Amino acid sequence: xxxxPEPVNLETITGNLADAVLMVDNDKKIVxxxxxxxxxxxxxxxxxxxxxxxxxxxxKRLRYLLxxxxxxxxxxxxxxxxxxxxxxxxxxxxxxxxxxxxxxHQGNLWGALVQLTDxxxxxxxxxxKTDFVSIVSHEFRTPLTTIIVGVEMLKExxxxxxxPRGKEVLEAIGADCERLNxxxxxxxxxxxxxxxxxxxxxxxxxxxxxxxxxxxPLKIQADKQGVELITDLPPELxxxxxxxxxxxxxxxxxxxxxxxYTDPGGTITVRVRxxxxxxxxxVEDTGCxxxxxxxxxxxxxxxxxxxxxxxxAGGVGLGLAIAKDIVMAHGGEIWVExxxxxxxxxxxxxxxxQEKDSITLPEADQ
Amino acid sequence: xGKKILLVEDEKNVILGVRTCLDAVGYDVxxxxxxxxxxxxxxxxxxxxxxxxxxxxKVDGFEVLRVLKGDPETAMIPVIVLTAKAEExxxxxxxxxxxxxxxxxxxxxxxxxxxLKSYLSE
Numbered sequence: 001x002x003x004x005p006e007p008v009n010l011e012t013i014t015g016n017l018a019d020a021v022l023m024v025d026n027d028k029k030i031v032x033x034x035x036x037x038x039x040x041x042x043x044x045x046x047x048x049x050x051x052x053x054x055x056x057x058x059x060k061r062l063r064y065l066l067x068x069x070x071x072x073x074x075x076x077x078x079x080x081x082x083x084x085x086x087x088x089x090x091x092x093x094x095x096x097x098x099x100x101x102x103x104x105h106q107g108n109l110w111g112a113l114v115q116l117t118d119x120x121x122x123x124x125x126x127x128x129k130t131d132f133v134s135i136v137s138h139e140f141r142t143p144l145t146t147i148i149v150g151v152e153m154l155k156e157x158x159x160x161x162x163x164p165r166g167k168e169v170l171e172a173i174g175a176d177c178e179r180l181n182x183x184x185x186x187x188x189x190x191x192x193x194x195x196x197x198x199x200x201x202x203x204x205x206x207x208x209x210x211x212x213x214x215x216x217p218l219k220i221q222a223d224k225q226g227v228e229l230i231t232d233l234p235p236e237l238x239x240x241x242x243x244x245x246x247x248x249x250x251x252x253x254x255x256x257x258x259x260x261y262t263d264p265g266g267t268i269t270v271r272v273r274x275x276x277x278x279x280x281x282x283v284e285d286t287g288c289x290x291x292x293x294x295x296x297x298x299x300x301x302x303x304x305x306x307x308x309x310x311x312x313a314g315g316v317g318l319g320l321a322i323a324k325d326i327v328m329a330h331g332g333e334i335w336v337e338x339x340x341x342x343x344x345x346x347x348x349x350x351x352x353x354q355e356k357d358s359i360t361l362p363e364a365d366q
Numbered sequence: 367x368g369k370k371i372l373l374v375e376d377e378k379n380v381i382l383g384v385r386t387c388l389d390a391v392g393y394d395v396x397x398x399x400x401x402x403x404x405x406x407x408x409x410x411x412x413x414x415x416x417x418x419x420x421x422x423x424k425v426d427g428f429e430v431l432r433v434l435k436g437d438p439e440t441a442m443i444p445v446i447v448l449t450a451k452a453e454e455x456x457x458x459x460x461x462x463x464x465x466x467x468x469x470x471x472x473x474x475x476x477x478x479x480x481x482l483k484s485y486l487s488e
Contacts, residue, residue: 141450142377145472149383152475158390181472188452 011035018118020096023103025111028053028066037116040094053114062098062114069100069112076100095123134191137184144184148177186318189249190301190325200329202241204353207272207279208233210244214251215270218259226264229255232271240279241353242330250323254283254346257319261287261344274352278332282347289340298336299324323348369486370394372413374404374430375448376422380471384417384448387475393482401425405433408440415485418465420449420456428463435464444485448473 004012010032014021020037024030030048033056038044043056054063069076076099096116103111153159155170162170211231222229240247251270258268266286273280290298301321327334327348334348371388375381376399388395398407400423408416416434420427427447434440446467447460457468467481 138450138452141452141471142380145450146377146379146383148472149387149475153386153390156475159386177472185452192453 020116022053022057022114022116023111024053024066024114026070026109028063030056031111040116057116059096062100065098065100066112066114069102070109073102073109075102093120094118095120130191133187137187137191140180140184144177144180148174148181151177183318186322189322190318200243200246200326202243202330202351202353204239205242205244205247207237207240210240210242210247211251211270211272213244214248215255218252218255222259222268225259225262227259227262228267230267230269232269234273237272237274237279239353241351243326246326247330247350250326250348251281251283253319253323254348257346258283258285258287258344261285263287266343277352277354278349279352280347280349282345284343284345286343289342290336290338290344291340292338295336295338299334368392368394369414370396370411371482372404372407372411372416373397374399374401374416374422374427375419376400377419380419384478387478388482390475391479391482399423401427401430404430408434408443413443415482416443416445417448418445420447420451420460428459431460431463431465446481446485448478 011034014034014036017034017036019034020040021034022030022037023032030051030053033041033043033045033048038048041048041056041058043051048056053066054060065076095118097119099115099117101113101115102109103113151170151174154162155167155174211233215229215231219229255268255270262268262285268286269282269284271280271282271284273282298317299320301318324334327350330350332349332351334346336344336346338344371393373381373384373388373395375384375397381397381399385395385397396407396411396413398404402424404416404418404422405425407413418427418430422430427449431445431447434443434445441464444466445464446469447465448469448471449456449460450471451457452470460468466485469477469481
């Protein structure tokens with residue numbers, strides 16, 4: 001074994017790291033930074049020491065993330081998206097993934113090590129994917145127009161008589177066109193959310209109107225399916241702070257899901273209750289339920305749950321991912337409780353409207 | 367006499383679909399496949415209503431709207447936009463330019479008939 005000719009020090013170890021690494025004390029003042037951080041933030045070590053971390057990096061979010069780490073005395077636990085930032089430097093944009101680990105001295109919280117990994121390339125790929133999804137869904141609309149118009153005219157017998165079997169086949173084509181159409185809408189919605197071009201404008205919204213708008217179009221289908229669709233709202237609920245169309249979308253999506261998994265004779269209940277400054281919206285069914293191991297996963301993109309008793313769902317697993325994005329953009333939460341063969345209950349919260357309430361989706365890349 | 371509708375659309379299959387849809391309920395249909403021809407046809411044919419795609423060769427649908435709605439001679443002709451562009455900013459832009467209605471593709475014949483009826487029944 002050969003030995004390094006001089007004592008190994010921090011600079012030797014971190015000097016060629018591709019990540020910017022900064023150490024701060026528990027007052028968020030810089031005590032040390034590596035070469036990459038010096039270059040990137042244009043601050044020499046001796047100038048930077050003693051300065052505020054946010055002052056040197058200009059990444060405001062670090063302050064809140066550090067507060068979290070100091071409070072919990074644990075490493076930053078958040079997803080890639082939540083812990084990435086956009087940094088502008090000489091007209092160039094960089095994206096960094098943030099990792100923060102607390103540093104202890106003699107058992108006491110002393111400070112933290114902040115590590116910034118350049119993920120710009122990864123972001124570019126995400127953008128390409130998002131744009132692609134948008135273009136594809138867009139390109140699907142035109143051919144689908146010809147198909148839907150043709151199918152509808154044929155179904156109505158406006159282009160001649162059909163055999164009963166012919167009619168049945170056309171009904172099936174029509175239903176699948178609807179499905180494709182929904183899928184395209186979902187993909188569009190998702191690409192808008194991902195590209196950060198969607199924003200939520202929360203206004204004072206009447207809850208009865210919102211629920212009615214979401215449930216009404218589904219009542220006919222519920223009747224056909226032999227499922228009872230109940231709404232349960234206390235009278236005189238104060239308004240909710242919500243973007244009407246998006247909130248309707250979330251609720252309709254949950255009820256639509258419930259219908260897919262509920263057999264004839266079952267019940268779906270849409271309920272709203274106020275607790276403090278939050279409205280709790282729930283959609284409860286008497287369907288087949290979701291296995292415990294899947295309950296966490298279902299809010300992720302492109303996840304579909306299959307298993308005994310689950311009928312062919314007919315989606316690509318975007319609905320709940322979008323619903324979660326929308327709810328979170330309102331400052332709410334969404335979760336699921338479910339028992340196999342008993343039913344499933346989705347609940348989400350929206351804030352009660354207060355004067356001067358205006359929530360806009362935080363820019364995804366802030 | 368049937369009302370005259372000018373369909374401005376460049377996709378052959380969509381033209382067939384929409385034309386079939388309009389024939390079925392007895393409208394007269396005139397078809398042009400780009401924005402430039404659309405502007406000429408409006409002055410020549412004096413349609414009762416225009417169905418306008420936005421992505422068109424030569425002069426695009428937004429420009430057609432701008433010209434038609436800026437000219438007192440043609441500003442009163444109702445224009446229903448029929449487009450695959452589903453983004454809110456496109457809808458807003460078309461409405462700002464004076465579009466009377468905005469339909470996103472795909473649509474069902476009934477939706478089209480309902481809207482046509484609301485502009486053409488008097």
